[in-house]
Amino acid sequence: MGKISYGRDEEVVQRMRPEPMTEAEAKAQDTIDDVEFEIFKHKMHMIGLEGKETTMKLGASTAMRFGDVAFGIFTAQGDLAVCATGIYHHAVLGQIPLKYIVKHLVEEPSVGVKDGDSFFYNDPYYAGVHNADMGLSVPVFHEGRLICFIGAAVHTGEAGGSEPGGTVTAAKSKYDEGMLIPPIKVGENYQLKEDLLNMFAAMNRDPRTMILDIKARLAATRIAQRRVLEVVEEKGADFVIGGLRKILAMTGQAARKKISRLNDGVYRQPRFLDTLGEDSGLVKIDLTVIKKDDQITLNLENSSPMLMDRPCNSYFQGIIGLAMVYFCGWLFHDLPPNNGLLEAIDWKFPDGSFINAKGDVATSIAPLVQITFTHGMFQSGARMTYATMPERSVASWFSGFSIPTFGGLNQFGEPVADITPEINATGCGARMDMDGVDAAGAFFATMADCSDVETTEADKPFLYGFRNYYNGSYGHGKRRGGAGLGYSLITHDTDYLLMGSHGGGSKFPTTQGLFGGYGLPSLFVRKVAHSNFKELLGESNVDLPTSLEHVYDGTSPETGSVSHGNISAVVEPSADGDVVYSYAGGGAGLGDALERDPEDIMRDLATDMVSEWAATNIYCIVYDKETMRLDVAATETARAAKRKERIASAKPYDAFVKEWEKQSPPQDVLRYYGEFPHPGTKALVA
Amino acid sequence: MTKLRITEYLDIDLSKEVWCCNRCDQELNSARKNYKEACLVTERNMADVHPPMVEGEAYSFMPDPDYCRLIEFYCPNCGTMLENEYLPPGHPVTHEIELDIDALKKRHADSAGLEK
Known part of the structure; x- marks a missing residue:
């Protein structure tokens, strides 16, 4: 028995940012020429893209075939330096299983990490989103030295559990949810272990797809392994190790620089979700985004408590992963998607909240919880960027x-x-x-x-x-x-x-x-x-x-x-x-819909992209329904009248709030919410 | 030039430290406060914005009023809808954008002609 620890490792999931630079990585930094680095970076990205395309071409599940794929090259410490994906949460979550492997398995004599090995994982505690997201990675050795890892994370649409399709809507605990596998070795000497594949098949309603997807991931990583080793042969192991590290470092620096362009301030967006799984109820994610100098902090205190008997929970790392969907795709769209970006992001999660799940609670609908949060990131991000980067708003x-x-x-x-x-x-x-x-x-x-x-x-x-x-x-x-x-x-x-x-x-x-x-x-x-x-x-x-x-x-x-x-x-x-x-x-x-160009609405009417009801009642345009001609003057009159109607019917803020805050949703709706309107974080069972 | 564009409908006059409507230049309130406090506010009849396409059903295209209401915030001068919010009934209105005015003034000191 070496370093294996039974149960979930609470320490390794905290290490979402890049690890401290190793001596070898640091030594290589000064020797890497800028032009050579650019060529290397491009080459690595092309290898990643090829891996992503190969995975999609070979996979069987719906999501895999149609692009729910992330393919990456990781440092020897497990940081994800290069990621080819449109699924940006993997850009910061993909490295956690690798860090687990480095921490627990490299020196574990009963497992070890050797040339020709392959590792599988799908426990969302490490992979972050849900157990339908399954990953496979391989180490890359050169002359006995571990250079890096290569991995593919892909949504396979079935993960066992008491309901099909990778989502157990009625889950009461994680034991209802099917396969929850921490990183394990599934292959040695360039061969998958048939006994383990049969075990996966036995745990899954669609064994053919499950096994084909595993083999697709492995085939793509092996191709990428050959490509990386070609670069190692040409440029040397030190260059590759240092270069991967340099990508991470430069990404973090660029992210901080970009954030510094935004106005300092506090941006808030409470978010509400109306389902607990198989029944309805209201829960709240209270998002506050604090932008100060070159750092953004996400504060989620005062979100609803953890749900002890419903699947409407998420691990905090899944929330960070979905935050990066916004950051990678929108604010940092021109930076490499890797966990170096997290050098510019900080976070605060309350204990006992449903967005910081612990223990055995179910998390089957965590992706829904996470995207409910991400909507708050979009809203806050749009308000944060309009003044200085309006095209990103x-x-x-x-x-x-x-x-x-x-x-x-x-x-x-x-x-x-x-x-x-x-x-x-x-x-x-x-x-x-x-x-x-x-x-x-x-x-x-x-x-x-x-x-x-x-x-x-x-x-x-x-x-x-x-x-x-x-x-x-x-x-x-x-x-x-x-x-x-x-x-x-x-x-x-x-x-x-x-x-x-x-x-x-x-x-x-x-x-x-x-x-x-x-x-x-x-x-x-x-x-x-x-x-x-x-x-x-x-x-x-x-x-x-x-x-x-x-x-x-x-x-x-x-x-x-x-x-x-x-x-x-x-x-x-x-x-x-x-x-x-x-x-x-x-x-x-x-x-404001009253500012929409009437000609755009007529165009939408002609193509059936807006209803007649909305054209009249939301956009307030006037047109002849027979000839489909816009009445410009009548439209201007109708819109002016609508604005006057607003002013005449609305109340001053104080008068409105005085009446508004007397209301509350029914208690049944709030049974999992916590204290209304600002929930505490004591875990609840209805 | 002391007026800064902050959102689609909101400017800040830095020298006066006030929110202004971008469409009609109406001064709203202190830029250190929630601009919504200077707006006219109304709760919309949900069916006027999201009409149910199925009558008499618990599930339709209209949000459930036990869960969700729609509040709109208008410029008190021109009636432009500056923002709206979907909130549970009675939930406090969100102070969604609270800029560090001192940092903003420092950043724009040169162009605004303000003291650094």
Whole structure:
């Protein structure tokens, strides 16, 4: 027995910033020529990009094939120096499992770290987000010396647990959640261990995908290993070791310099989440962003308490990871995404809070908790940057999830368990100078793709009734949010399927507007059991709904047992022919809707990207519905009248607040919130 | 030039240390305070902004009023909506942007003609 410690290591997860420079790294710094360093940096990035592409090409799970991939080169101490990804949380979370390996396994005689080894991990305590994010890494040795690690972290859509699809909505503790594996050795001498692969397969509803994804990660890391060793042969081991360290150091310096350009101040954004998992309730993340000189501090004190019997918790490292989605993608968009950025960021998490989970509590819907937080980062970041970097000031992209989860048998009788990919087609938030891009991606996975419907239909037991832009999915404003997708999924050609849904915002919308722009409406799932949709489709019925608007305009000939439910829902049986309707949200609006250029609204009307209702009631334009001609003068008059109406009907602040603060949500809504309005952090059981 | 653009609708007059509406130049209140305290405020009928597309259902496109309300903040002079907030009923209004005015004055001392 060497350095292994049983149970979770609370020390190693605190080491998110780069480790102190080693003697070898420090010695190399002075010998690295600037031009040679630039060439090296580019070469490493290309190796990373190739690794990311290879992983995607070889993977099997939905998220892996469509880009939910992070591929990186780590220092010998485990810091992530080079990361190729559109999933930026991995840029600061990916190194924790590596630091665990360095700390516990390198000198552990029963394990060790040798040339040809490979390591697997998916415990979110170390990987940070949720257990569907699984990683594999390999050490790179040269002449017996450990040079670096290479790793791939990818979302595999099934992780065991009491519900399929990587999300256990009804989890009461971590023991309901399936595989939670700290870093373990899964391969030696360039071979994976078949006994361990069989163990993973036995713990998982979709063993084929699970094993293919592991092999895809390994294949990509082995290619990258060869590429890195070519560089080592050419430039020398000292150069590579020093160069990787230099990337981290320069990133931290550049981040501090960039932050120093922003105005000093305090920026606040309370965030509210309306689901606890299988039931509804309100919890709060109280975000305060303090910018002082060249440092940003995230203070999350006064957030709601930890939930002892619900999966609505997150480890603090997952919150930091999702903070970096904002920082890497927006504020530091021109800097390398690696954990050197954290040299410019500090944080304060309260003990006992649901955003600083401890012990055995469930964290299955942690990604939802984390993106609820990230929305606060977007809001605070937009206010922080407008004065000095206005082009970086954007309204939020869709900040909820709306993800169908499923498990069962596909049309070939094979086991499947996964999610469908519409979350990768949400709308961008608006900018000061343009509308948000429609169906752009996911803010946390900007390079991921939502795939063709035919691709999903090819090996999943679904037919899409339709999937297209939904004009009720985004926030209105001077600049509108990009539209998300409305879609219908028909259960097709299967004898056994369970379907559920992962997301938030059915009662309290997840995505708020900016500078007077509006947020999104609430989300829900419409189900039609015993639907005649397939029968009508077989008859080529032309009146079947072709968009989400049509579903709700009363003209659909579809019949069946209709129900409307929360977007956060535990799986239940879905029979052949049952239909689900939902939407992936759009982006938030920016600015007062009364300032939107009327011609832009006419353009949106012509392409069905805005409803007639919104054109008239939100944007207050006047136009002829027959000729579609704008009445400029009448529009100006209507908008002026609206402004006067606002002034006449609104109250001075003090008078408003006096009445407003007499209210409170019902106690049932607050049963997990803590003290209202400013929660304490004592862990609660309802 | 002592007026600085801070957000889409808010300027700060550094020499006077006051928030101003960017659209009509209306002076609001001290730049060291929450600008919202100088706004006209109203709670919107949620159905007027996010109408339910399904009548009589617990779940529709309209937020649940037990959970969420919409408050709007207007410039008292021109009626421009400077900001809005989605909040639980009764939750305190957010002081979302509190700049270090002294640091801001120091940064802009030269261009604003102010003492360093």
